[in-house]
Amino acid sequence: xxxxxxxxxxxxxxxxxxxxxxxxxxxxxxxxxxxxxxxxxxxxxxxxxxxxxxxxxxxxxxxxxxxxxxxxxxxxxxxxxxxxxxxxxxxxxxxxxxxxxxxxxxxxxxxxxxxxxxxxxxxxxxxxxxxxxxxxxxxxxxxxxxxxxxxxxxxxxxxxxxxxxxxxxxxxxxxxxxxxxxxxxxxxxxxxxxxxxxxxxxxxxxxxxxxxxxxxxxxxxxxxxxxxxxxxxxxxxxxxxxxxxxxxxxxxxxxxxxx
DNA sequence: ATGGTCGAACGTCGA
Numbered sequence: 136x137x138x139x140x141x142x143x144x145x146x147x148x149x150x151x152x153x154x155x156x157x158x159x160x161x162x163x164x165x166x167x168x169x170x171x172x173x174x175x176x177x178x179x180x181x182x183x184x185x186x187x188x189x190x191x192x193x194x195x196x197x198x199x200x201x202x203x204x205x206x207x208x209x210x211x212x213x214x215x216x217x218x219x220x221x222x223x224x225x226x227x228x229x230x231x232x233x234x235x236x237x238x239x240x241x242x243x244x245x246x247x248x249x250x251x252x253x254x255x256x257x258x259x260x261x262x263x264x265x266x267x268x269x270x271x272x273x274x275x276x277x278x279x280x281x282x283x284x285x286x287x288x289x290x291x292x293x294x295x296x297x298x299x300x301x302x303x304x305x306x307x308x309x310x311x312x313x314x315x316x317x318x319x320x321x322x323x324x325x326x327x328x329x330x331x332x333x334x335x336x337x338x339x340x341x342x343x344x345x346x347x348x349x350x351x352x353x354x355x356x357x358x359x360x361x362x363x364x365x366x367x368x369x370x371x372x373x374x375x376x377x378x379x380x381x382x383x384x385x386x387x388x389x390x391x392x393x394x
Numbered sequence: 395a396t397g398g399t400c401g402a403a404c405g406t407c408g409a
Contacts, residue, residue, distance in 0.1 A: 144409085145401045169409090171402060196402055197409095247409060255408095287409095340409085341399040384400075384409085 136233070136394040137162040138240060139373075140283040140355055142338075142385035146170040146201075149383055150178050156376060157185050162389060163205050164231070166242030168285045170199035177201065194224040200242050200284070206231040215243075217265035225262070238363070238394055239273065243284035248305030256305050259287070263314035267321065273360070274322050279394055280360035282323060285385060287354055288315045290325070293334050294353035306354060324364040326357035326390050327372070335372050338385045346377055357390045366392045 139162045143149045146167065157165070165187075170177060172193050179189040186205055192213040193199040202211070210230040215221070228241040243266070248259030273280050289307045292298040301307035319325060327335055336351025345351065359367060373387040 148401060169401090197407085249409080343396090343398050345399095 136164070136238070136392045137389055138164045138281055138283070138357070138392065139387045139389040140166045140168070140242065140285070140357060141387040142168040142244070142285040142355060142383060144169050144171075144383040144385065146172050146177060148381070150181060152376075152379060152381060152383070154181060154185065155379075156373075156387065157182070157187070157203075160373075160387075160389070164229070164240055165203040165387075166227075166240065166283055167201040167203070168199075168242070168244035170201050171196060172199055190227060190229060192224045192227040194222075198224045198244055200224060200227045200244050202227050202229045202240065202242055204229060204231060206233075209237070215262065215265050216269060218261070221262075233394055235394070237278055239276070239278050239280045241273070241280070241282045243282065243286070245284065245286045245288065247287045248308075248311065251303065251305050251308060256308075259305060260310055260314065263311070267314070267317050270318055270321055270323060277362060278360065279363040279366060279392070281363050281390065282318070282358040283356065283388075283390075285354060286315065286356050288312065288356075289352050289354060290315055290356075294336075296334070296336065296350045296352070301352070306352070318358060322361060323358040324361070326359050326364075326367060327353070327370045327388070329359075329364060329367055330370050336374070337372055337388055339377055341384050355385055355388045357388060359390075363392065363394075366394050368393055
């Protein structure tokens with residue numbers, strides 16, 4: 136089974152790119168972030184025509200996440216528990232039946248948190264604390280569970296081409312990194328780090344020739360429960376997609392599993 | 395070293 140995460144940065148501007156990639160790669164499950172669309176505006180028919188079931192959790196202009204799956208959805212959950220006043224669409228989870236039982240895939244768009252002297256940074260940290268509580272409950276199920284998405288976290292200096300430039304940024308702040316490690320310390324595994332110790336970026340800014348200079352960062356992750364990590368075959372960062380016409384600033388990251 | 399780019403939506407925010 137092939138499961139991918141991709142911050143698409145606007146589904147309307149990126150539909151052609153997405154369809155081309157889906158036809159080429161034929162992943163089983165895809166989590167999209169930053170669809171920047173309400174549910175009614177999401178181009179579901181075009182994606183369904185390629186054989187995918189589509190579930191969205193959209194919002195006007197900003198944020199928004201979606202799950203695409205060749206398997207039918209047994210369950211869908213929208214929103215991160217723990218704060219009824221949080222109206223930002225940043226989490227959608229699907230549960231799917233497989234031969235050996237189930238696989239649970241949670242797709243997130245974690246808050247960016249910049250600027251750090253604004254309310255956005257404490258919102259990010261509180262969101263991550265809520266996410267840890269959520270993951271604790273998911274891990275207790277002892278299922279193959281994949282938490283994937285745009286985490287807006289650079290876990291370590293090797294995950295940035297120019298780590299000095301990110302000093303003080305919400306993506307690199309110790310408060311952010313320690314909460315990312317807290318997820319790992321619950322028992323989740325960093326999928327990419329299961330397969331390589333090398334630098335492997337997933338985002339290159341649109342500005343200042345970042346792609347041309349390979350000035351990238353790794354902020355899109357697949358975190359795996361032990362039951363999912365046991366079945367991990369490989370993780371592939373589809374970096375070639377960053378060089379396609381009208382790309383997103385993020386590329387797809389795919390995990391392959393013997394599920 | 396500095397200024398630089400996108401998307402959504404039509405002014406300006408968010409990244």
